[in-house]
Amino acid sequence: MRTLIKHALAATAPREGVTVKGWVRTRRDAKGFSFLEINDGSCLASLQAIVDSAVTGAEHLHDLTTGASVSVTGNLVASPAAGQKWELRATQVELIGKADTSFPLQKKGHTLEFLRTIAHLRPRSNLFGAVFRTRSRLAHAVHQFFQARDFVYVHTPIVTASDCEGAGEMFRVTTLKGNIDEKPEADFFGRRAYLTVSGQLEAETFACALSNVYTFGPTFRAENSNTARHAAEFWMIEPEMAFCDLAGDMDLAEAFVKAMARHTLEHCAEDLGLFEKFVDKGVRPRLEFVVERPFQRVPYAEAVAILQKSGKTFEFPVEPGANLQSGHERYLTEEHFKSPVTVFDYPRTIKPFYMRLNDDGQTVTAMDVLVPGIGEVIGGSQREERLDQLLENMKFQQLKPEDYWWYVDLRRYGSVPHAGFGLGFERLLMFLTGVGNIRDVIPFARTPGSADF
RNA sequence: UCCAGAGUAGCUCAAUGGUAGAGCAGCCGGCUGUUAACCGGCGGGUUAGAGGUUCGAGCCCUCUCUCUGGAGCCA
Known part of the structure; x- marks a missing residue:
């Protein structure tokens, strides 16, 4: 019976006849015996084994080098x-698989850039083991959070023909050869199809039936974005609530971020310790702060006023009516409020058609949650539930209602106020771990010009 | 896509336009209940690629590629 190292290290009393299996992190030879450090990924720590040179299998000690797999x-x-x-x-050692001397992971520190080039081996490093254990636990925590609140998990389609909000370039899905735009009706789906950029519109249909729903799945953007916080393939979480307004939406967003921070503190403590030591010294205090303190909420107009009065010169000036630049967002959350900030009621002109128009006729019920170190981590809104206004919005954005006929139908049959938001799982992980590059919180990053592994 | 920076040994980095080096890793040996072990020795290079200037280019110029940081777009 194999014992996971995590459980072996949690022992409260000595135990005989324990078998562990894992990968050798390092071997140190002493007179007549060797120290083997074995890691199986079940936890951050390795188990030190003492292998006397007389022990069965010790004749293979020479090949038990860093990277080799072993049973002890x-x-x-x-x-x-x-x-x-x-x-x-x-009492017994078995070499399971040798590691060639070319094994690239050394006992000493490597740069993240180098580790990205060996993404198939980097989970064996301390940092990436910690990152992906944390990722797994938080994925579970996402479901726990919503399930505990009676949200229904909906699997929205990955292949779609609707271009939600026109928010971002889409990957085309086709089985056609040659000119794929010549006869789209001859394509597999009988029309042009794409990889989804959001499950929101579909999620709204389920919210308008099951009340509270959420999606959690892969999302694709063909944007040529080359930054530390963009990936072409990422995982997005999108709750949608019927009979809910913007305030309720902001409440949920805040509760969600707090719950994820609390979960990290409580259930990823060992790995968080590594992040704190080697990645971001401020990560734990930041999480504690997020758990304890209410988020700041500020209307867009007020945020602009704060920025204008800040006396700071930004790379790009503050322009009322325009989107906040990332420099502006970072000032608000990192310097002015020093806490997560929810900015709401944005100008209609810079937001998509489905957001509910406020009574002023100028702003919509949009909200963005900004967090220190990352910037925008959540974007959401109350949806436009009034049929006439939705059609007007679509006209305003030059969209054809017939392309969204089923979405518009929701406003014809028992329409209700509803709201939701979208949250990039990787951005959340960056915030919770302090890891600064999205490529380092996803197992195999897909970015422009790169789809290795 | 735009702006800036970088690319030299497996890794991290040195090298005034004048013989390409160190530390770590690897291999060999020694020592030691070791902890990123320690000590000694050995091997290791198309200086990202192509072209140009020069008596001579890792270094200067041009182009290409890749990576990093920032920006835009966003999650």
């Missing part, structure tokens, strides 16, 4: 030396 059976005993509580006194 022995007795778990209290370690006489500092550095670890428990160690495994081996």
Whole structure:
């Protein structure tokens, strides 16, 4: 029976006949015996095994180099030396798979750039093991958060023919050869099809039936964005609530971010310690701060006024009516408020058609949650539930209602106020771990010009 | 896509226009209940690619590629 190292290290008493399997992190030879550090990814820490040169299988010690896979059976005993509580006194060692001397992961620090070039091996490093354990736990926490609130998980389609909000370039999906625009009606789906950029419109239809729903799945943007926080393929979380207004939407967004921060503090403590030590010294205080303090909420117009009065010169000047630049967003959250900030009621002209028009006729019920270090992490809105106004909005944005006939239908049959938001899972992970590049919180990053692995 | 920077040994980096080097890793040996172990020795290079200037280019110029940071777009 194999014991995960995580469980072996959590022992409360010595134990005999324990078998662990994993990968050698390092071997240190002493007179007549060797120290083997074994890691199986079940936790950050490795288990130190003491392998006497007389032990069965010790003749293979020479090949038990960094990266090799191994099975060690022995007795778990209290370690006489500092550095670890428990160690495994081996009675049997088995070399499972040798690692060539070209094994690129060394015992010493590597740059993130280099590790990206060996994305197939980087999960074996301390940092990436921690990142992907944390990613898994937070994915689970996302479901727990919504399920505990009676939200229904909806699998919205990945292939779609509707271009939601025109927000971003889409990847074309086709089985046609040659000129794919010549006869789109001859294509697999009988029309042009794309990879989804958002499940929101479909999620709205389910919210208008099951009340509270959420999606959590892959999303694709063919934008030529080359930044530390953009990927062509990423995972997005999109809750949608019927009978809900913008205030309720902001409440949910805030509760969600707080819950994820709390979950990280409580359930990813060991890995968080690594992030704190090697990635971002401020990450734990920041999470504690986020959990404890209410988010600031400020209307767009007021945010602009704050920026204008800041006395700061930004790379791009503050322009009322225009989108906030990332420099502006960072000032608000990092310097002015020093906390997450929800900016709401944006000018109609810079937001998509489905957002509900406010009574002033100038702004819409949009909201963005800005967090220190990342900028925008959530974008959401109350949706336009009034049929006439929705049609007017579409006209305003030069969209054809017939292309969205089913979406418009929701406003014909039992329309209700509803609201929701979208949140990039990787951006959330960046915020929670302090990791500064989106390519380092997703197993195999897809970015312009790069789809290795 | 725009702006800036970078590309030299497996990795991290040095090298005034004049013989390409170090640390780490690897290999060999030594020592030691070790902890990114330590000590000694050895091997390791089309200086991203192409072209140009020069007696001579890792270094200067041009183009291409890749990466990084910032911006736009956004999540």
